[in-house]
Amino acid sequence: MAQDPILEDDLLVEDEEQGMFEHFRLSVDPGQEPVRIDKFMSGHLENTSRHRVQMAIKNGYVRVGEKIVKANFIVRPGDVIRFMMPYEKRGFEVLPEDIPLNIVYEDEDLLVVNKPAGMVVHPGHGHFTGTLVNALSFHLGLKPQTSAGEDDERMGVLVHRIDMDTSGLLVVAKNDDAQLNLARQFFEHSIERTYVAVVWGNIKEDTGTVRGNIGRDPADRTRFKLYPEGSEIGKHAVTHYRVLERFGFVTVVECHLETGRTHQIRVHMNSLGHPLFNDAKYGGSDIRSGTIYAKYKQFIRNCFEICPRQALHAKTLGFVHPRTGKEVRFDSPLPADMTALLDKWRRYAYDMPEEEE
Numbered sequence: 001m002a003q004d005p006i007l008e009d010d011l012l013v014e015d016e017e018q019g020m021f022e023h024f025r026l027s028v029d030p031g032q033e034p035v036r037i038d039k040f041m042s043g044h045l046e047n048t049s050r051h052r053v054q055m056a057i058k059n060g061y062v063r064v065g066e067k068i069v070k071a072n073f074i075v076r077p078g079d080v081i082r083f084m085m086p087y088e089k090r091g092f093e094v095l096p097e098d099i100p101l102n103i104v105y106e107d108e109d110l111l112v113v114n115k116p117a118g119m120v121v122h123p124g125h126g127h128f129t130g131t132l133v134n135a136l137s138f139h140l141g142l143k144p145q146t147s148a149g150e151d152d153e154r155m156g157v158l159v160h161r162i163d164m165d166t167s168g169l170l171v172v173a174k175n176d177d178a179q180l181n182l183a184r185q186f187f188e189h190s191i192e193r194t195y196v197a198v199v200w201g202n203i204k205e206d207t208g209t210v211r212g213n214i215g216r217d218p219a220d221r222t223r224f225k226l227y228p229e230g231s232e233i234g235k236h237a238v239t240h241y242r243v244l245e246r247f248g249f250v251t252v253v254e255c256h257l258e259t260g261r262t263h264q265i266r267v268h269m270n271s272l273g274h275p276l277f278n279d280a281k282y283g284g285s286d287i288r289s290g291t292i293y294a295k296y297k298q299f300i301r302n303c304f305e306i307c308p309r310q311a312l313h314a315k316t317l318g319f320v321h322p323r324t325g326k327e328v329r330f331d332s333p334l335p336a337d338m339t340a341l342l343d344k345w346r347r348y349a350y351d352m353p354e355e356e357e
Contacts, residue, residue, distance in 0.1 A: 024045075024082070024083055024084065024085070025080065025081070025082050026040075026041065026044060026080070026081040026083075027079075027080050027081075028040070028075050028076065028077055028078060028079040028080070028081070029077065030077045030078065031077065032075065032076070032077050034074045034075070034076055035074065035075060036071065036072055036073070036074060036075075037057070037062065037064070037069055037071065037072075037073040037074070037075050037081065038050060038053050038054050038057060038071040038072075040075050040081075041053045041062070041081065041083070048085070049176075051176065052085075052176050052180075054071050055176050055177055055180045056083060056084075056085060056180060057069065057070060057071045058071070058180075059180045059181060059183075059184045060184065061083050061084050061085070061180070061184075062081065062082075062083040063081070063082050063083065064079050064080070064081055064082075065079075065080065093144050094123060094133055094134065094137055094144060095129065095134060095137070095144050096134065096137035096138035096141075096142055096143075096144065097129060097130065097134040097135060097137070097138050098135075098138050099130065099134060099135035099138065100135075101113055101132075101135050101136070101139055102114040102115075102116070103139075104169065104330050104332065105328075105330060108174065108323075109173070109174055109175060109177070109178040109321070109322055109323050110171055110172060110173050110174055110178050110182070110321075110322070111171075111172050111174070112169055112170070112171050112172075112317065112330050113132070113136075113169070113170050113172060114167075114168065114169055114332045115132055115162065115167060115168060115169075115170055115314075116167055116335065117164075117165050117166065117167040117309050117335065117337065118164065118165060118309065119131065119132055119164065120132070120164045121133070121158060121161045121162065121164070121170070122158060122161065127164075132158070132170070133158065136172060140174070157172065157173045157174075157179045158170065158172055159171055159172070159173055159179060159182045159183050159186060160186055160191075160260065162314050163263070163266075163310075163312075165309035165310055165312075166195075166309075166310065166312045166313070166314060167312075167313045167314065167335045167338075168195070168313045168314025168315060168332060169314050169315070169316070169317040169330055169332050170314070170317075171317060171319065173322075177322060177323075178322045178323070181322035182319065182322055185319050185320060186260065189258060189259055189260075190319075190320070191260075191317070191318065191319050192256075192316060192317065192318030192319070192329065193256070193257045193260065193314065193316065193317055193318075194254060194255065194256050194257075194314075194315050194316035195254070195255045195256075195257070195265055195312055195313060195314050195315060196244070196252065196253070196254055196255075196312075196313045196315050196334060196338070197252070197253050197255055197265060197269065197276055197277075197310075197311060197312045197313075198250055198251070198252055198253075198276065198277040198307075198311035198338070198341065198342070198345075199250065199251050199253055199269050199274040199275065199276055199277060199284075199311075200249070200250055200274055200275055200276075200277060200284060200288035200289055201249070201250070201251065201273060201274045201288060201289050202246055202248060202249070202251055202289075203241075203243055203246075203251045203253065203272070203274055205243075206242065206243045207240075207241065207242045207243070208240075208241055208272075209238065209239065209240050209241070210226075210237075210238070210239045210241070210268040210269075210271060210272065211229050211236075211237070211238050212226040212227060212228060212229050212234075212237060212268075212271065213226070213227040213228065213229060213230075213231045213233060213234030213235055213236055213237065214226060214227070214234045214235060214237040214261040214262070214263070214264060214267050214268075215227055215231075215233045215234025215235065216234075222281070223263075223281055223282070224261070224262060224263045224266075224267045225267060225271075226267055226268065226270075226271040235259075235261055236259060237259045237261040237264050237267075237268070238257075238258035238259050239255055239256070239257060239258065239259075239264060239265060239268040240255070240256040240258060241253045241254065241255045241256070241269075242254045242256075245342070245346075247345040247346070247348070247349040248349055249289045249290045250277055250289075250345060251274065252342065253269075254315075255268075255269075263281075263282075265312060266279055266281070266282050266310065266312070267282070270282040270283065270284075275288065276310040276311055276312055277303070277307070277310070277311040277341075278303075278304050278307055278308065278309060278310055278311060279310035279311075279312075280310075281310075284310060285304065287300050299348060302344070303341055303344060303345070306337060306340045306341050306344060307337040307338055307340070307341040308337075309337075311338055311341060313332075313334055313335060313338055314332075315331060315332055315334070316329065316330070316331050316332075317329070317330050318330070
């Protein structure tokens with residue numbers, strides 16, 4: 001009998017762009033009779049339908065050796081099959097909850113939602129209710145689920161994530177075909193994603209690119225840090241930025257993600273010495289530039305109250321529609337807290353005393 005699928009923990013991908021792919025390896029037993037690979041895989045994977053296997057093969061997720069194979073590939077004794085599936089951990093009950101959603105677009109295959117700041121995307125430790133997945137489960141009319149299973153084909157599947165305190169656009173797949181197709185686009189970095197951020201300090205260049213590996217900070221596992229490009233630590237990450245407005249002590253930037261690592265913009269901007277405004281995890285909730293005057297300090301405290309989270313918004317999302325093959329692009333306006341923050345900084349910059357410039 002063939003060996004059970006092996007989860008290769010060192011290959012488990014947790015990046016936003018890659019939809020939490022789970023990597024597997026199947027070794028074909030010496031006594032195995034020749035059989036189509038889709039039939040072989042579906043017979044050796046629990047809770048995975050043959051259709052789902054076929055879609056994984058169609059999207060190029062399945063290899064024998066180094067070769068990407070088709071569904072009619074005949075496996076033979078000694079073959080080693082490596083493949084990956086977009087994966088979501090659900091070790092607890094997901095309850096549908098009637099939570100309002102700002103749906104930008106929806107059809108039979110997917111929906112695009114504008115997530116507010118403060119909403120957790122997926123249930124997890126400390127956040128079992130009130131999440132985007134709870135809201136989606138209600139919107140899609142799903143029954144409570146406790147683990148991955150056959151019902152997953154009806155499940156709205158998050159293909160990527162954004163941080164709890166980041167607002168903006170997310171795409172959600174409604175079926176396996178859409179999930180696998182969209183996950184492939186994220187994996188290949190072909191998705192268009194543009195963010196708007198407010199960062200501390202006056203960035204010198206009007207445009208720039210930050211490159212370097214992003215990995216966990218050994219001093220704090222909840223944080224990430226930048227490692228040299230090519231390092232064995234972390235994963236390759238690239239952010240392109242463009243200055244939109246300057247207010248002297250803070251700068252408004254547009255960030256285009258070439259990759260999509262966890263906390264990528266927050267880590268990359270911090271590596272330049274320009275952490276996101278009010279980003280407590282990366283030092284942005286301290287006064288990083290400006291004057292020592294009490295009036296200025298009070299102004300900053302007022303700004304923190306107006307926008308009580310990192311000033312980051314996922315503004316633009318573009319991809320190829322999995323059914324039509326046409327490019328689609330969605331844009332969302334800045335939320336009220338960031339709009340109010342920028343208005344306050346504009347007024348301050350206009351009225352700034354000469355000795356504070």
